Amino acid sequence: MKVGFTLDVLKNWKIHVIALILAIVSELIGVKKIPVGPGVLLFLPMLYAMVLGGIISWPKLKMIKAGEMKHATAVLSLLTLILVTKLGVIIGPSLSKVAEAGFALSIQEVGHFLGTVVLGLPIAIALGLGRESVGATFSIDREPNIAIIAEKYGLDSAEGRGVMAIYICGTVFGAIWIGLIAGFLAAMHVFHPYALAMGSGVGSGSMMAAATGAIATVFPDQKEEILMYAGASNLLTTIVGIYFCLFVSLPITNYLYKRLSPILSPNRLKKGGVSQ
Amino acid sequence: MNQRETVLTFLVAGLIAAIVCMVGYAVPVLDALIGCGILVFITLLGIWLAKIIPGKLPMVFWVSILAILSSAPISPVADFVKEYTTKVDFLAICTVVLSYAGLTIGKDIVMFKKMSWRIIVVALAVYTGTFICASFIAEIMLHLEGII
Numbered sequence: 001m002k003v004g005f006t007l008d009v010l011k012n013w014k015i016h017v018i019a020l021i022l023a024i025v026s027e028l029i030g031v032k033k034i035p036v037g038p039g040v041l042l043f044l045p046m047l048y049a050m051v052l053g054g055i056i057s058w059p060k061l062k063m064i065k066a067g068e069m070k071h072a073t074a075v076l077s078l079l080t081l082i083l084v085t086k087l088g089v090i091i092g093p094s095l096s097k098v099a100e101a102g103f104a105l106s107i108q109e110v111g112h113f114l115g116t117v118v119l120g121l122p123i124a125i126a127l128g129l130g131r132e133s134v135g136a137t138f139s140i141d142r143e144p145n146i147a148i149i150a151e152k153y154g155l156d157s158a159e160g161r162g163v164m165a166i167y168i169c170g171t172v173f174g175a176i177w178i179g180l181i182a183g184f185l186a187a188m189h190v191f192h193p194y195a196l197a198m199g200s201g202v203g204s205g206s207m208m209a210a211a212t213g214a215i216a217t218v219f220p221d222q223k224e225e226i227l228m229y230a231g232a233s234n235l236l237t238t239i240v241g242i243y244f245c246l247f248v249s250l251p252i253t254n255y256l257y258k259r260l261s262p263i264l265s266p267n268r269l270k271k272g273g274v275s276q
Numbered sequence: 277m278n279q280r281e282t283v284l285t286f287l288v289a290g291l292i293a294a295i296v297c298m299v300g301y302a303v304p305v306l307d308a309l310i311g312c313g314i315l316v317f318i319t320l321l322g323i324w325l326a327k328i329i330p331g332k333l334p335m336v337f338w339v340s341i342l343a344i345l346s347s348a349p350i351s352p353v354a355d356f357v358k359e360y361t362t363k364v365d366f367l368a369i370c371t372v373v374l375s376y377a378g379l380t381i382g383k384d385i386v387m388f389k390k391m392s393w394r395i396i397v398v399a400l401a402v403y404t405g406t407f408i409c410a411s412f413i414a415e416i417m418l419h420l421e422g423i424i
Contacts, residue, residue, distance in 0.1 A: 009281055009284045009285050009288060010284075015376075015379060016288050016289075016292065018375075018379065019292060019372065019375040019376050019379060020292045020295060020296075020375075022375040022378065022379075023292065023296045023300075023371045023372045023375045024295070024296060024299050024300065026371055026375070027296055027299060027300030027301075027368070027371055028299070028300070044367065044370075044371075045300070045367070045371045046367065046370040046371045046373075046374040047374070049371050049372075049374045049375040049378055050374040050375070050377055050378035050381075051378065052375075052378060053374070053375050053376070053377065053378015053379040053380075053381065054378045054379075054381035054382070054385075056378070056379065056382075057378065057379045057380065057381050057382025057383070057385075058382055058385065059382050059385065059386060064379065064382060066383060068379075069379065069380055069382050069383040070383065072376050072379040072380045073380045073383070074277060075285055075289065075376050076373070076376045076377055076380055078277070078282065078285055078286065078289075078323075079285075079289050079372070079373045079376055080373060081319045081322070081323065081335060081336065081339050082286075082289065082290075082293070082315055082316065082319050082369055082373070083366075083369055083370065083373060084319075084336055084339050084340055084343070085315045085318045085319045085322070085339055085340075085342075085343040086315055086343075086361065086364065086366055086369055087340075087343070087366070088318070088339065088340045088341075088342070088343020088344045088347070089314075089315070089318070089343050089344075089346065089347040089357055089358065089361045090347075090366075091340075091343075091344050091347075092343065092344040092345065092346065092347030092348040092351070092354070092357075092358075093347055093348065093349065093354065093358055095344065095348050095349075100421075100423065101418065101421065101423055103417065103421060104414055104417035104418045104420075104421050104423065105414075107413055107414075107417050108410045108411075108413040108414035108417060109410070110413060111406070111409035111410030111411070111412060111413040111414070112406050112409070112410040113406075114409065115405035115406040115407070115408065115409025115410055116402045116403075116405050116406045117405075118405055118409060119401045119402070119404060119405030119408075119409070120398055120401040120402040120405050123397060123398055123401045124394075124398045124401075127394040127397060127398065128394065129394060129395070129398065132395075133398070136395065136398050136399075136402065137398065137401075137402055140402060140403070140406050141402065165391055165395045165399075166395070166398065166399050166402055168384045168387050168388050168391070169388070169391070169395065169396060169399035170399065170403070171377075171380060171381060171384050172381055172384055172385065172388050173399075174399070174403055175374060175377065177400060177403055177404075178403050178404075178407055181403075181404060181407065181408075182407065185408075185411070191411050191412070191414075191415050192415055192418060192424045194414070194418055194423065194424055195411050195412075195414040195415035195418055195424070196411050196414075198410060198411065198414035198418075199407045199408065199409075199410040199411030199412075199414055200407065201410070202403070202406050202407060202410075205373065206373060206374055206377045207403065209369075209370040209373060209374065210370070210374070211407060212366070213366070213367050213370050216366070216367070217367070223366075227366055233410070233414075235336065235337075235340050238334065238336045239333075239334065239336065239337055242334075
């Protein structure tokens with residue numbers, strides 16, 4: 001989904017000044033750790049930046065106009081590319097090391113693509129969502145995935161409502177949530193940091209950043225390797241993702257929906273209801 | 277977004293990232309500027325390649341290819357690229373990117389407030405599922421391959 005760039009960068013100078021102030025304030029607060037049970041809640045500057053930004057952009061406060069937020073969205077879609085570049089220049093020097101893990105990297109992608117369905121679909125159906133559950137859980141529901149649903153079902157369909165709902169959730173709290181669970185799991189030492197790093201490459205710039213940042217902060221000695229594997233995994237997820245989601249994930253989700261609905265939500269099927 | 281605006285956006289964002297490096301990570305001014313400058317340059321070049329090379333491959337692809345090639349051992353500028361870009365901390369860029377991400381939340385918050393708690397639970401399951409399933413498979417594969 002491309003956001004039209006109606007206003008000039010200079011016209012929206014306020015957004016950039018606020019972003020600068022947010023980033024600096026957040027960095028000055030620094031990393032905070034709160035031990036919870038077996039893990040740790042890790043709060044990174046990027047999370048403060050996001051939450052503070054969210055508060056500032058709250059419509060009721062009227063600090064930022066709708067047009068300025070639209071500009072921020074367009075800027076954001078470009079800026080995530082700087083993250084991609086940064087990870088690329090980390091991968092470059094150790095390309096052979098990444099290639100050595102090539103098989104593991106490729107296979108774990110199945111986890112990225114089907115993980116959303118495996119955990120999400122049964123829960124969505126059990127909670128009473130109809131065809132919305134297909135759009136909601138067939139992928140991580142970022143821009144390229146919306147395009148797939150838009151083309152197949154249209155965004156006014158139940159599937160379209162599902163994909164848009166998860167997309168909005170992703171914008172609002174996706175990075176925060178995935179950053180927190182990544183930090184928590186890393187501190188628990190259940191998975192190896194390299195495995196978590198590969199898991200972080202979920203295919204969304206901000207979510208990948210939050211997860212990778214958290215893992216790298218828990219394991220500072222392996223930071224380079226963590227960034228390297230996360231970057232390679234994210235690259236695979238992004239590029240292969242479009243095709244995989246269209247040709248594999250979506251048909252599988254549809255099939256499973258048909259199979260699981262009678263078991264998990266028998267009443268809904270009788271009524272034939274599809275709306276939320 | 278037209279080309280001039282894209283370039284200008286990246287110059288502004290690159291400058292912001294450089295300032296965050298200086299203030300938050302105590303990187304010397306010149307190192308931060310050169311480091312961020314290189315990252316911005318590679319990114320812009322990648323975006324431009326994606327536009328001119330037929331095949332409609334995503335920008336992410338070309339940006340990654342350029343970043344990897346420019347820093348790979350075969351690259352004549354590898355040392356230069358590596359020396360300065362390592363000074364730009366990944367987390368510093370993350371903070372800048374997520375500042376902008378935060379500033380976009382407001383436009384979706386009205387829709388978000390209308391959503392039922394069910395869809396929020398599903399969203400949490402979707403994000404958790406993709407992350408944990410991939411990590412789980414990676415853990416097994418890395419063990420099988422003897423890397424960890």
